[in-house]
Amino acid sequence: MQNSDIDAGLTPPPLMPKVERQRLHDTVVEHIRRFIVEGVLEPGKKLNERELCETLGISRTPLREALKVLAAEGLIEIEPNRGASVSKMSEAEMRETFELMSGLEAFSGELAAERMTAAELTEIKALHYAMLACRTQNDLAGYYSRNQAIHDKINEAARNSALRQTYIAVNRRLQALRFRSNFQMPKWDSAIHDHDEMLKALEARDGKRLSTILRQHLLDKRDAVLQIQSREDAAAAKLKA
Incomplete structure (x- = not known):
C-alpha cells in the first residue's frame, strides 16, 4: 500500500x-x-x-x-x-469625536515625549521635512499621508496598547474630516506651524508642552471643519430655496 x-x-x-x-x-x-x-x-x-x-x-x-x-x-x-x-457625521458627532481625539492625541504626546527612542524621533523628523516639501508643492494628499504618519508615530511611541486601539478606532472616523480641515490655506499653514512646535517639544522631551499643542491642534481642526460644513449647508439651503 x-x-x-x-x-x-x-x-x-x-x-x-x-x-x-x-x-x-x-x-x-x-x-x-x-x-x-x-x-x-x-x-x-x-x-x-x-x-x-x-x-x-x-x-x-x-x-x-x-x-x-x-x-x-x-x-x-x-x-x-x-x-x-x-457615513455622514452630524455636527454634534463631529464636535464630540474631535473633542475625544484631542484628548487621545494629548495623552499620546505626553507619554511619547517620555518613551520615544532616538530612532523614532529621527523618523518623525524625516516625515516632518517630507511633509513640508509636499506643502511647497501644494500636494495635499502627500502632505496628509505624512502628517497622519507623524501623529501615528507619536501614538505608537506612547507604548500603551489600550490607548493605541482606541486611537485607531476613533481616528478612522475622523480622517476624512482631518483631510478637509486643510482646504483653506491659512488653516493649512497654521497646522504646519503646530507641527513645527510639536517637533520642538519632542526634541526637548517636554510632554506637557506637546500635550497642550496636540490638544489645541485637534480642536482647531474641529473648528475648521465645522466652519466648512456650515458654509456648505448654507449653500445647499440656498439652492433648495
Missing part, C-alpha cells in the same frame, strides 16, 4: 489562494478608505457597486467583504435592500 505525501513526511504545498485573497481584501479596503478620506467618495454618497468594481478591477465578492469592514469602522452605512453609502 502506498503512503500519501503527508504520510511520507512531505510538507503540503502552501495555501497561496488564501494568502492572495487576504492581500486583495486588504488592498480593496485601503483603496476605498482612501477614496473616502480624500473626498472622492463624499459623505452621504450612495456607493455604486458596479462602478467601484470597474474602478478597482475586482468582482463584487471582495468589494462586499471590504464594505463590511468599512461599515464596522463606521466609514460607511449598509442598509438592507438599499445598499451602502458613505
Whole structure:
C-alpha cells in the first residue's frame, strides 16, 4: 500500500489562494478608505457597486467583504435592500469625536515625549521635512499621508496598547474630516506651524508642552471643519430655496 505525501513526511504545498485573497481584501479596503478620506467618495454618497468594481478591477465578492469592514469602522452605512453609502457625521458627532481625539492625541504626546527612542524621533523628523516639501508643492494628499504618519508615530511611541486601539478606532472616523480641515490655506499653514512646535517639544522631551499643542491642534481642526460644513449647508439651503 502506498503512503500519501503527508504520510511520507512531505510538507503540503502552501495555501497561496488564501494568502492572495487576504492581500486583495486588504488592498480593496485601503483603496476605498482612501477614496473616502480624500473626498472622492463624499459623505452621504450612495456607493455604486458596479462602478467601484470597474474602478478597482475586482468582482463584487471582495468589494462586499471590504464594505463590511468599512461599515464596522463606521466609514460607511449598509442598509438592507438599499445598499451602502458613505457615513455622514452630524455636527454634534463631529464636535464630540474631535473633542475625544484631542484628548487621545494629548495623552499620546505626553507619554511619547517620555518613551520615544532616538530612532523614532529621527523618523518623525524625516516625515516632518517630507511633509513640508509636499506643502511647497501644494500636494495635499502627500502632505496628509505624512502628517497622519507623524501623529501615528507619536501614538505608537506612547507604548500603551489600550490607548493605541482606541486611537485607531476613533481616528478612522475622523480622517476624512482631518483631510478637509486643510482646504483653506491659512488653516493649512497654521497646522504646519503646530507641527513645527510639536517637533520642538519632542526634541526637548517636554510632554506637557506637546500635550497642550496636540490638544489645541485637534480642536482647531474641529473648528475648521465645522466652519466648512456650515458654509456648505448654507449653500445647499440656498439652492433648495
